Amino acid sequence: MPIGPLLELRHLKMIRAIAEHGRVTDAAEALGVTPSALSHRIKEAERRLDVVLFTRMHKRLRMTPAADYLAETADRILSEMDRAEQDVRRMDRGVEHVVRIAVEAYSSYHWLPSFTNYLRAHLPGVDLQVMAGAGREPVQALTNRHVDLIVVSGETVPLGTNHIPLFRDPLVFIMPPNHRLAGKPFIEGSDIEGEDFITYTKTPEPDREFARLFRPSESYPRWTATVELPEAIVELVAAGQGTSVLADWAVRPAIEAGRIIGARVGQDGIEIPWQALMRSEDSNTGPITDVGKALATWSSISGGFS
Structure with missing residues (x-):
């Protein structure tokens, strides 16, 4: 009986590519190999594992439950390897640790240069890597180890995570x-x-x-569009194509530039707490916790992310 892993790195890359693209030709192109070579690689992986990984449906490959499980595992392994390679390259520049960070929903990073300067002064061996694409499903990205630290709104602390309170920020109604x-x-x-x-x-x-606001008054706006990127919403509002309600810290630069107008939501306002979440296993000591605490201290000094 063989001892050790049956699959090699190339098999994991193959499974992830097929999960992403669905077709042999597209996956082969993404990997830089011929469709014939990729088909042989599929057969080799199935032979080594003695399980069926893919079935053909028209011109696409349908993944079996075994392949789905391997694809999820491959994604984690390859992400960790990619991170390790980047860490090693950074270490050559005097960086000892890299912490990957994402912000829920928003892609507004006008606060980042100030925090980066603060971090360099207080944690000189730590570097940040912004994972902007993880903002849509930040908790899932944290659980899957795609990111190390997420900034999210609300007070819910998901199972398996610890939190560090950061700041409170009002919602604002924005208009042209x-x-x-x-x-x-x-x-x-x-x-x-x-x-x-x-x-x-x-x-x-x-x-x-x-x-x-809406439900207590039984007054509702006319829902004209759902746009997943708040920064795109700001552009639409500035162009006179609608109104919205967003976090003050995220739209503050556009308000100060006069591109949009902001008003308090309700007479008493609505303030939302923001917090940093990390995996429970990473929350006792180490660079991830250090960055979370530094973010809390910096945001208290600077008044949040505004």
Whole structure:
């Protein structure tokens, strides 16, 4: 009986490529091999494992449960290897640790240069790697070890994670400068009934504008679009194509530049807590915890991410 792993690195890359592309020709192109060579590699992997990994359906490959499991495992292994290679290259420049960070939903990183300067002064051996693509499903990315630290809103602490409170930030109703509501200091539900409204999610959240503004007043805007990227929403609002409610820290640069107008959501406002989450196993000591604590200290000094 063979001793040790039956699959090699090339097999893991093959499985991940097929999971991503679905077709042998497309996966082969992504890997830089011929379709024939990839087909032989599939047969070799199935022979080594003595299981069927793929079945053909028309011109696509359908993954079996075994292949699905291997694809998920391969993604974690290859991501860790990629990270290790980058870490080694950074170590050659005097960097001892690399911490991968992502922010929930938003791609606004105007705060990053200031925090990077703070980090270099207080943790000179630690470097940050921003994983902007992980912002859509940050908790999943954290669990799958694609990122080490995520910045998320709300107070929920998912199972298997620890949190560090960061700051509280108000939601703001944003509109173009010439909007009819531009002079109001705060916006009530009745003000925006029937307004064209753009949101990045139509899932109501218990502590946000839907539950605390729209529902109590039984006044709802006209949902015109769902745009997953808040920065794209800002551009649409600035162009007069709708209104929205977003985090103040994320839209503050556009408000200060005069491209959009912001108003408090409700007479009393709606403040949202933001926190840093890390895996429980990484939260006792080490560079990930150090970066989380540094982020909390820096945000308290700078007043959040604004």
